[in-house]
Amino acid sequence: MSSDxxxxxxxxxxxxxxxxxxxxxxxxLVTTVVGSLAVVLVAGLVQVSFGAYSMTLGQAWGAVFDxxxxxxxxxxxxxxxxxxxxxxxxxxxxxxxxxMPRVFVAIIVGMNLAVSGAIFQAVTRNELASPFILGVSxxxxxTILLTLVVFGxxxxxxxxxxxxxxxxxxxxxxxxxxxxxxxPVRLVLAGxxxxxxxxxxxxxxxxxxxxxGVVQSAIAWTTGSLTGTDWEQVRMVLPWSVxxxxxxxxxxxxxxxxxxxEQTAKSLGMSVEKTRFALSGVAVLAAAASIAVAxxxxxxxxxxxxxxxxxxxxxxxxxIVGCLFVGPALMVxxxxxxxxxxxxxxxxxxxxxxxVGGPYFLYLMRKQHSMGEI
Amino acid sequence: MASDxxxxxxxxxxxxxxxxxxxxxxxxxxxxxxxxxxVLQYPATEEPVVDGETxxxxxxxxxxxxxxNGSGKSTLLGGLADQLDPDDGSVLVxxxxxxxxxxxxxxxxxxxxxxxxxxxxxxxxxxxxxxxRYPHRGFFEHVTExxxxxxxxAIEMAGCDHLxxxxxxxxxxxxxxxxxxxxxxxxxxxxLLLDEPTTFLDLHxxxxxxxxxxxxxxxxxxxVVVVLxxxxxxxxxxxxxxxxxxxxxxxxxxxxxVVTEELLAEVFRVDGEIEHTERGPRVTPLRARDDDGETPxxxxxxxxxxxxx
Numbered sequence: 001m002s003s004d005x006x007x008x009x010x011x012x013x014x015x016x017x018x019x020x021x022x023x024x025x026x027x028x029l030v031t032t033v034v035g036s037l038a039v040v041l042v043a044g045l046v047q048v049s050f051g052a053y054s055m056t057l058g059q060a061w062g063a064v065f066d067x068x069x070x071x072x073x074x075x076x077x078x079x080x081x082x083x084x085x086x087x088x089x090x091x092x093x094x095x096x097x098x099x100m101p102r103v104f105v106a107i108i109v110g111m112n113l114a115v116s117g118a119i120f121q122a123v124t125r126n127e128l129a130s131p132f133i134l135g136v137s138x139x140x141x142x143t144i145l146l147t148l149v150v151f152g153x154x155x156x157x158x159x160x161x162x163x164x165x166x167x168x169x170x171x172x173x174x175x176x177x178x179x180x181x182x183x184p185v186r187l188v189l190a191g192x193x194x195x196x197x198x199x200x201x202x203x204x205x206x207x208x209x210x211x212x213g214v215v216q217s218a219i220a221w222t223t224g225s226l227t228g229t230d231w232e233q234v235r236m237v238l239p240w241s242v243x244x245x246x247x248x249x250x251x252x253x254x255x256x257x258x259x260x261x262e263q264t265a266k267s268l269g270m271s272v273e274k275t276r277f278a279l280s281g282v283a284v285l286a287a288a289a290s291i292a293v294a295x296x297x298x299x300x301x302x303x304x305x306x307x308x309x310x311x312x313x314x315x316x317x318x319x320i321v322g323c324l325f326v327g328p329a330l331m332v333x334x335x336x337x338x339x340x341x342x343x344x345x346x347x348x349x350x351x352x353x354x355x356v357g358g359p360y361f362l363y364l365m366r367k368q369h370s371m372g373e374i
Numbered sequence: 375m376a377s378d379x380x381x382x383x384x385x386x387x388x389x390x391x392x393x394x395x396x397x398x399x400x401x402x403x404x405x406x407x408x409x410x411x412x413v414l415q416y417p418a419t420e421e422p423v424v425d426g427e428t429x430x431x432x433x434x435x436x437x438x439x440x441x442x443n444g445s446g447k448s449t450l451l452g453g454l455a456d457q458l459d460p461d462d463g464s465v466l467v468x469x470x471x472x473x474x475x476x477x478x479x480x481x482x483x484x485x486x487x488x489x490x491x492x493x494x495x496x497x498x499x500x501x502x503x504x505x506x507r508y509p510h511r512g513f514f515e516h517v518t519e520x521x522x523x524x525x526x527x528a529i530e531m532a533g534c535d536h537l538x539x540x541x542x543x544x545x546x547x548x549x550x551x552x553x554x555x556x557x558x559x560x561x562x563x564x565x566l567l568l569d570e571p572t573t574f575l576d577l578h579x580x581x582x583x584x585x586x587x588x589x590x591x592x593x594x595x596x597x598v599v600v601v602l603x604x605x606x607x608x609x610x611x612x613x614x615x616x617x618x619x620x621x622x623x624x625x626x627x628x629x630x631x632v633v634t635e636e637l638l639a640e641v642f643r644v645d646g647e648i649e650h651t652e653r654g655p656r657v658t659p660l661r662a663r664d665d666d667g668e669t670p671x672x673x674x675x676x677x678x679x680x681x682x683x
Contacts (some may be wrong), residue, residue, distance in 0.1 A: 253508075259494050263488045264488065264491055267481060268505065268509055269477045269479070269509035271477050314496045
């Protein structure tokens with residue numbers, strides 16, 4: 001991984017006088033953050049400017065920066081807490097109430113998936129780990145199908161059911177892998193086992209779906225889609241995400257020590273099992289929150305930590321912060337394609353992330369000598 | 375290197391005294407480490423590798439464990455290092471059972487350098503050494519002045535100041551070992567356990583590692599237990615030697631007492647001559663003793679050539 005990167009100049013001038021956040025000013029990290037913000041901004045503006053209700057770019061951008069909305073407490077109260085909407089122009093209404101929440105959900109989901117993937121890559125010490133490696137996606141997928149096909153009455157709680165299904169599958173994986181403690185390899189193998197069984201059951205359930213609408217809905221959920229997301233989704237995902245992401249940032253140093261190997265981590269006084277379970281729990285929380293609003297979006301959690309590591313190096317403090325920005329950039333960008341490429345037909349965003357992520361991995365595979373262990 | 379090492383040692387000593395306040399450590403006295411009646415076995419094996427051995431590391435001295443491949447010396451060290459839970463027996467540091475202690479508290483008393491260490495390639499030596507301060511920091515605490523001092527002292531003592539900004543992945547085996555030793559030194563423990571620290575290193579780096587250990591012994595009160603492959607090297611370095619075979623301690627004492635022609639024959643299955651020189655005993659192995667019928671289990675040991683010699 002280190003072949004083409006010059007030794008970071010920031011580290012030679014590292015401030016030694018106890019400046020706590022000096023590492024945030026690493027030029028590679030700053031460049032990454034600024035670049036990602038630019039992508040999010042441009043993609044977000046494209047996203048709010050086009051759609052079924054046609055308006056000019058000027059109108060759309062005017063609406064985005066409409067002071068009546070941006071500076072209106074009642075509006076934010078309506079968006080974030082679900083109060084009544086204030087009076088606003090038609091353009092502002094379309095932009096702020098219909099198009100913007102989708103961008104926000106994309107941002108939050110991108111952060112969650114990227115950070116979750118980064119943590120799982122540290123916990124399993126495997127570069128090819130994703131948020132879904134420990135059974136989360138297959139558990140969520142199975143409960144989604146069960147809800148849609150068998151327990152139709154629970155459809156209103158689908159997001160919750162999906163998230164809980166993912167979390168339960170993770171616990172099952174952990175229980176299977178546990179034998180006087182776990183190891184990265186056993187965890188991954190248990191994830192494969194549970195994933196295989198649950199995916200088979202999920203596929204079997206498709207045969208019992210009698211309605212093409214149910215099948216399409218199931219596919220949208222299991223490939224990940226942001227179609228129809230609203231402020232309600234933002235309200236649903238935001239609190240969990242804030243908790244998970246703060247814990248992830250706080251846990252970055254534990255990830256760094258875990259990467260030194262189990263024996264070294266233990267001899268440094270870390271309770272390896274507890275730390276591993278706690279970090280996995282944080283990562284599952286982030287993944288489950290994103291599943292609840294967007295379904296199972298693939299590749300983001302796999303690719304983004306890679307990109308970030310290539311950009312900022314392997315220090316997890318920087319990797320996690322980088323993921324908080326690069327994740328949204330990929331997610332918002334991909335959603336532009338998902339929503340507008342085949343307009344008026346929308347495809348699930350998970351299809352676009354897969355189409356972008358696959359070739360990127362191919363590129364990495366050709367470029368790097370070794371892949372696998374971090 | 376050893377000549378200009380006074381300064382870092384003093385920093386280290388001051389650091390230890392400073393840390394002592396929160397470590398309920400009684401000052402600068404060297405710690406003692408005792409493994410009592412240890413029964414050690416790996417989860418996959420049927421029989422214990424070490425069955426009820428007691429080892430007392432003399433405070434402030436270097437104790438070397440020697441023995442042929444598969445003799446259980448690394449296993450014994452792993453047991454002392456709390457990396458392998460003993461089936462029976464206990465490990466005591468300053469009279470306290472390490473199992474009853476908090477993991478971070480153990481790590482402030484007991485440093486370990488494993489035989490194989492892995493790290494991300496792109497981490498710098500300095501960042502690696504800072505990880506040695508992990509047991510001294512709370513979950514939300516940041517690096518303190520004491521951490522900086524300990525890291526600077528450790529890097530200087532390990533003689534890897536010139537490697538500070540280098541990425542670990544770009545270092546040679548010997549340089550990597552120095553970096554890992556610096557990390558263990560930064561941990562600033564009273565007891566240091568080293569598992570074959572010189573194996574696979576070139577002569578220069580072997581001597582550097584040995585000089586670091588000598589400095590530790592001579593200028594601070596660290597109790598060192600080290601597994602060494604090379605019996606001559608062990609005799610030169612150690613104050614006390616312990617020879618193992620098939621998981622049993624066969625001899626213990628000063629190098630002069632332990633390194634004998636009988637021991638070579640019995641434990642290492644080698645005929646050799648021992649010459650006593652100013653720098654300790656010199657061992658000249660002459661021929662391998664085939665099959666004197668002592669222990670049939672030795673046949674399991676499929677790698678007859680000790681790699682260090």
